[in-house]
Amino acid sequence: xxxxxxxxxxxxxxxxxxxxxxxxxxxxxxxxxxxxxxxxxxxxxxxxxxxxxxxxxxxxxxxxxxxxxxxxxxxxxxxxxxxxxxxxxxxxxxxxxxxxxxxxxxxxxxxxxxxxxxxxxxxxxxxxxxxxxxxxxxxxxxxxxxxxxxxxxxxxxxxxxxxxxxxxxxxxxxxxxxxxxxxxxxxxxxxxxxxxxxxxxxxxxxxxxxxxxxxxxxxxxxxxxxxxxxxxxxxxxxxxxxxxxxxxxxxxxxxxxxxxxxxxxxxxxxxxxxxxxxxxxxxx
Numbered sequence: 001x002x003x004x005x006x007x008x009x010x011x012x013x014x015x016x017x018x019x020x021x022x023x024x025x026x027x028x029x030x031x032x033x034x035x036x037x038x039x040x041x042x043x044x045x046x047x048x049x050x051x052x053x054x055x056x057x058x059x060x061x062x063x064x065x066x067x068x069x070x071x072x073x074x075x076x077x078x079x080x081x082x083x084x085x086x087x088x089x090x091x092x093x094x095x096x097x098x099x100x101x102x103x104x105x106x107x108x109x110x111x112x113x114x115x116x117x118x119x120x121x122x123x124x125x126x127x128x129x130x131x132x133x134x135x136x137x138x139x140x141x142x143x144x145x146x147x148x149x150x151x152x153x154x155x156x157x158x159x160x161x162x163x164x165x166x167x168x169x170x171x172x173x174x175x176x177x178x179x180x181x182x183x184x185x186x187x188x189x190x191x192x193x194x195x196x197x198x199x200x201x202x203x204x205x206x207x208x209x210x211x212x213x214x215x216x217x218x219x220x221x222x223x224x225x226x227x228x229x230x231x232x233x234x235x236x237x238x239x240x241x242x243x244x245x246x247x248x249x250x251x252x253x254x255x256x257x258x259x260x261x262x263x264x265x266x267x268x269x270x271x272x273x274x275x276x277x278x279x280x281x282x283x284x
Contacts, residue, residue: 009053009147012136016150019158020134022115025057028138029090029107031100032070033121035062036080037140046083053138053145054117061090061116065103090116101125108135133157 016022028050038046050058062084070081092103101122108116112134119138120126129135130151137148 008149012147012150016136025059026054027059027061027116028119029061029116030119031104032066034119035084037121039080039083041143049145053147060087062087063090063092063103065097066100068097069100
């Protein structure tokens with residue numbers, strides 16, 4: 001049950017924050033019955049209990065008319081009167097003290113411009129405030145506090161106001177048309193001035209020219225007859241040709257070949273010895 005309660009409260013808070021402009025810390029306007037209920041059920045400190053519901057720091061307010069009403073109720077409400085005097089006072093325009101419900105309705109006004117949460121145990125007052133756009137209501141049930149869900153009137157009012165903001169008003173439409181007309185007139189005047197200036201410059205620069213087709217063609221470099229280029233024989237591709245060898249390189253190569261051949265011939269010569277001479281030398 002507690003989880004569902006927190007979900008409902010979170011949905012209501014997001015609606016009032018995003019659609020009605022409520023910002024933290026929230027302000028709670030309390031009447032005498034609500035303060036008395038907090039004292040009787042020992043829901044103290046009240047600011048901590050309300051902060052748990054609204055998930056934010058709170059500032060508690062009341063009015064002078066509420067204090068006067070609690071004072072007239074006698075000793076049974078003396079403790080509630082002392083607790084109410086500790087709250088901040090919301091300014092009301094009443095010279096004479098009015099009924100607490102009427103005073104709270106006047107402080108809230110037509111659209112709750114000061115963004116008050118209203119804490120009240122008066123069902124008739126809460127029913128009237130449900131018809132005022134952007135007024136979240138808090139009430140107590142035994143030792144628990146509840147934030148009323150968003151009423152159908154609140155949702156419908158927000159929907160119609162958003163649709164109205166998306167459309168352009170008659171005044172804005174007139175301003176837009178006048179601005180477009182003025183800009184178009186300025187552009188036309190600027191374009192006409194530029195055209196007149198260009199025409200004046202062209203007339204100054206124009207000079208009489210004799211019609212001579214041949215001179216004009218010669219000046220432009222245009223020839224009377226087409227001339228074709230003859231194809232010439234092209235040489236071989238230099239990249240595909242071998243490099244030429246110099247005479248010194250040929251001479252060096254020939255001398256190297258001769259040296260190698262002479263070395264080979266010398267290496268092939270063998271010394272010959274006769275067997276008879278070897279034998280004679282042995283016998284001696």
